[in-house]
Amino acid sequence: MNKTPKEILLEQHHAVAPKLDHLCEDVLVTELGAGPFYLKLWNELIWPSRRAWAGLAAIWVVLAVMHLASGRNFPQQSYNPQIIAANWRAQQQLFVQLVSQLGSISARSPTPAAPPPAPDKSAGAFIGNNAVWA
Amino acid sequence: MPTVAEPAPLPVAQARAGAPEAWRVLFRRYQLPLYAYLYELVRHEQTCLDLVQETFIRAVRHLGTLRDDAKFGSWLFGIAHQQCLQHWRKSGREDFVGDDLPDVVAEDDGPDQILIRFEQAVEMRAFIARLSIPQRSVLVLYFLEDFPLEDIARVTGAPLGTVKSRLHHAKRALKKLLEKTS
Numbered sequence: 001m002n003k004t005p006k007e008i009l010l011e012q013h014h015a016v017a018p019k020l021d022h023l024c025e026d027v028l029v030t031e032l033g034a035g036p037f038y039l040k041l042w043n044e045l046i047w048p049s050r051r052a053w054a055g056l057a058a059i060w061v062v063l064a065v066m067h068l069a070s071g072r073n074f075p076q077q078s079y080n081p082q083i084i085a086a087n088w089r090a091q092q093q094l095f096v097q098l099v100s101q102l103g104s105i106s107a108r109s110p111t112p113a114a115p116p117p118a119p120d121k122s123a124g125a126f127i128g129n130n131a132v133w134a
Numbered sequence: 135m136p137t138v139a140e141p142a143p144l145p146v147a148q149a150r151a152g153a154p155e156a157w158r159v160l161f162r163r164y165q166l167p168l169y170a171y172l173y174e175l176v177r178h179e180q181t182c183l184d185l186v187q188e189t190f191i192r193a194v195r196h197l198g199t200l201r202d203d204a205k206f207g208s209w210l211f212g213i214a215h216q217q218c219l220q221h222w223r224k225s226g227r228e229d230f231v232g233d234d235l236p237d238v239v240a241e242d243d244g245p246d247q248i249l250i251r252f253e254q255a256v257e258m259r260a261f262i263a264r265l266s267i268p269q270r271s272v273l274v275l276y277f278l279e280d281f282p283l284e285d286i287a288r289v290t291g292a293p294l295g296t297v298k299s300r301l302h303h304a305k306r307a308l309k310k311l312l313e314k315t316s
Contacts, residue, residue: 002249005277008258009170016179020169023187024161031194032154 146203161190164207167278168214174262174274175218185221189214208285211275215289248308254315261311265304272297273304 003011029043046053144163148156168189172182192213200209250258262270268290275286287297 002251003255005248005250005258006280008250008255009174009262009274009278010166012259013166013170013173016169016183017166019183020165020186023183024158024165024190027161027187027190027194028154028157031191032152032157 144203144206146197146200146206150197150200157194160193160206160210164210168211171211171271171274171278172214172218174270175267176221177263181221185214185217188217192217205285207279208281208289211279211281212289215271215291248305248312250312251316254312257311257315258308261308265307268292268296269300269304272300273308276301276305 025039026043029039033040145153145156145159149160165186168186169182172185173179176182176185189210193210196213200206262273265273271290272286272292275281275289281289283294283297283301286301287294290297292300
């Protein structure tokens with residue numbers, strides 16, 4: 001079967017066609033803003049500062065690992081719902097006891113006496129003056 | 135008399151207006167021939183992909199400088215050729231400047247339609263690889279896009295007489311090879 005030189009020149013490169021398609025879409029996105037939103041976001045926001053984003057991601061990974069490592073030292077039973085409910089019941093009982101004790105104390109204690117009248121300052125001064133006079 | 139359907143005109147005007155779909159049509163039309171042309175010159179896949187990408191980027195940015203929309207193809211290949219020359223200059227290669235072929239113009243090269251049998255394809259590729267880069271460039275442009283000689287001269291930046299001479303010698307040598315192997 002005979003072929004033209006053009007067919008021969010092109011046929012050996014058909015395997016690279018998907019790469020060329022991808023490359024064209026990249027150019028359309030970067031130069032003309034075409035394409036889906038996530039691709040635009042990737043090309044305009046993430047890819048130009050990829051090292052900074054990678055550094056940030058690494059820091060987050062380190063923080064996450066440290067958090068997980070330190071989380072193992074905390075007592076895990078405090079997150080048990082049965083224990084939380086038991087603690088809650090105990091606190092409720094304590095509160096009831098405190099309230100009832102306060103009620104009984106207030107019932108037994110007498111009414112406090114009225115405070116004595118304040119001394120009349122003008123009379124005292126007069127008496128004082130009389131004493132001085134006497 | 136049977137009529138041959140003419141290919142649809144390329145949407146260059148729409149592309150100039152910034153329509154992504156028009157650019158997609160243009161890219162699809164030229165991506166493989168451009169790659170094949172650059173591959174015959176550079177012979178390195180990743181470098182060729184980079185050069186095609188750079189060519190498309192420059193085309194999008196500078197389409198406003200194209201005066202004749204019908205010449206879009208040769209204009210695009212011209213950008214690719216310049217990108218290739220820049221790549222060679224950066225890598226210190228110097229054998230792309232010219233060749234010492236006699237500047238003789240043949241009036242008749244015989245029939246232009248060259249047909250190659252399946253078993254001759256390998257020999258044709260090897261023949262193209264043996265040509266000097268300026269000759270290879272002219273012959274591949276001629277084969278791939280069937281550009282007129284004036285357009286090939288514009289793409290390669292060579293004088294028209296030089297292009298005619300290079301094409302004549304390359305075609306004659308190829309025909310001799312094909313005759314010998316048939």
